[in-house]
Amino acid sequence: xxxxxxxxFPAQPHLDVWQKLKQFTDARIALGRTxxxxxxxxxxxxxxxxxxxxxxxxxxxxxxxxSDQLKQLGFETxxxxxxxxxxxxxxxxxxxxxxxxxxxRQKLKNIQLTSNFDVCIVIGDGLSARAIEENAIPFVHQxxxxxxxxxxxxxxxxxxxxxxxxxxxxxxxxxxxSMLIMLIGERPGLSSPDSMGIYYTxxxxxxxxxxxxxxxxxxxxAGLSIEIAAQRLFALMKKxxxxxxxxxxxxxxxQIPVVEQHQKRQLFFRDSSND
Numbered sequence: 555x556x557x558x559x560x561x562x563f564p565a566q567p568h569l570d571v572w573q574k575l576k577q578f579t580d581a582r583i584a585l586g587r588t589x590x591x592x593x594x595x596x597x598x599x600x601x602x603x604x605x606x607x608x609x610x611x612x613x614x615x616x617x618x619x620x621s622d623q624l625k626q627l628g629f630e631t632x633x634x635x636x637x638x639x640x641x642x643x644x645x646x647x648x649x650x651x652x653x654x655x656x657x658x659r660q661k662l663k664n665i666q667l668t669s670n671f672d673v674c675i676v677i678g679d680g681l682s683a684r685a686i687e688e689n690a691i692p693f694v695h696q697x698x699x700x701x702x703x704x705x706x707x708x709x710x711x712x713x714x715x716x717x718x719x720x721x722x723x724x725x726x727x728x729x730x731x732s733m734l735i736m737l738i739g740e741r742p743g744l745s746s747p748d749s750m751g752i753y754y755t756x757x758x759x760x761x762x763x764x765x766x767x768x769x770x771x772x773x774x775x776a777g778l779s780i781e782i783a784a785q786r787l788f789a790l791m792k793k794x795x796x797x798x799x800x801x802x803x804x805x806x807x808x809q810i811p812v813v814e815q816h817q818k819r820q821l822f823f824r825d826s827s828n829d
Contacts, residue, residue, distance in 0.1 A: 580745035580776065603744040610739070610747035612641055615683040620713055623691045627698075629711050632665065634658035634725065636716035644716045651718035654725070662728045665710060672706035673791075674731030674758075678717030682739030682747060689750040689773055689780060690737050696784040697735075704792070706733075719753050719767070726758040733791055734758035740771060748774045752783060754790055756800035766801040768794075 572584035585596040621631045635658050638644035638651045654662075677690050694711070701708065709729040714721055719736055726734035736753040743749070752770040755762055768790055773783045789808035794800045 582744070600744070603747075606747045607742040607744055610682040610684045610742040611645075613683045615679040615713070615715055616687060617713055617715065620677065620687065620690065624694070624711055624713075627691075627695055629694070629698075629708070631711045631713060632661065633713050633715070634662065634721075636714065636718070636721050638716040640716075648718055651716055652720035654721065659724070659728070662712070662725060667729065669707070670730040670732075671709040672704075672731065673701060673733045673735065674709040674712075674722070674726040674729045675735045675737065676712045676714055676717075676722035676725050678714040678719075678721060678736060678738040680717055680719075680738035680751070681741045682749065685739035685742075685748045685750040685774065686737065688748050688775075693737065693750070693752075693773065693780045693784060696780055697787060700784060700788040719751075720762065722753070723755065723758040723762045724760050726755070727760060732757060733794065735787070746772070746774065746777065749777060750774060752787055754787060754794070754800060756794045756798065756804075764801075768800055768804055768806070 573586075576584050582596075582600070585592050587593065591597075617633055621633070624631045635655045636644070636651045637653045637655050638647055639655070644651050675694060677686060677694075679686055698708070709726075709731050712722075712725050714725075717738060719738055722734050722736035734753075734755045736755070738751050738753065740746075740749040740751040749771070750773040752773060754768045754770075755766055758766075770778070770783050770786055772778050773780060786806065786808045790800075790804060790806060793807070794804050797803065
């Protein structure tokens, strides 16, 4: 039997030629290698990211904290639930996450309304409660400053648990609101467990379809800033009110000003390779 000589590998990791590109992205590029495997540091970072993504999905929304913060800003709030009353059902039955529970439906109908509303905001946990807890309050505060310029009336803000995007349709229908804004935690990626999505619908109602919605995604510290997201949504809302439509009939024509970057862009995961 012929024996092959043992092959030895260098102890130091082999750096990738794309190493300089890591400063521009959270994507897992230029990981390097040690022998035929990824370096231990890269493996541990991947496992951490995977754990953070799972935690984002299973984390429960802190309803009291969200409600207290909104009340401090002067907003009226209410808590509603979908028919998916636990995480297991929520993940396995997306259809139930799109329907208000009967208790929540009656709760909304019992709220004494003096008139119809221009805007209805629903804050839903979705697939990342963390995204909502970190981004929803400052976004609502920023957007409301723009709304006051138009004297738009705002329905009580609904904080929804077990929620999918379409859950907000019935809330807006009950409140007779012309414009629905659904803030929801997006499905977490391995570099974005804190990403919030915004869905806008004109004259939302039970049975509204996706082509009737406009979406602004990746709202987070390392993604689309809250200020720009609020500006973009406000521009869509003004145009929507003019044409009485949303979705594929409503184009995003908001111009983002060019801002000179005086500071290094802060990524979600700090790159310590050059430390």
